[in-house]
Amino acid sequence: MKVIILAAVIVCNVSAGLIAPSPYGYARPYGVAHVAAPIAVARPAAYAAAVDDYDPNPQYSYAYDIQDALTGDSKSQHETRSGDVVQGSYSLVDPDGTRRTVEYTADPHNGFNAVVHREPLGAVKAVAPVAAYH
Incomplete structure (x- = not known):
């Protein structure tokens, strides 16, 4: 009530x-x-310094490569940048046992372009079974 x-x-x-x-x-x-x-909005001094330190021609390069025999994980990538042009490639093993490699470029005039290659691998290793949790 x-x-x-x-x-x-x-x-x-x-x-x-x-x-x-x-x-x-x-x-x-x-x-x-x-x-x-x-x-x-208060911007820290590091932000102001980063804005003042603008690099008109940024450059970098990095790469990694993973080859894990236990799990069968196989992948890699490398990429470089010089100014507004980025070039690189990455590869991995697809579940069907083929290696897929993608080569790419990107720039302000042509945009992003990629070319994909697929190649069969010789002997595909079986993935090791993962231990079950109890």
């Missing part, structure tokens, strides 16, 4: 304009506006 009386009081107050319905699904006192506080 108390819940019904409380609901009736709230409905009467909303109908009378004493409590304004909120767009967020709950009631708030009439006249209280929802105002978002301004957000101040």
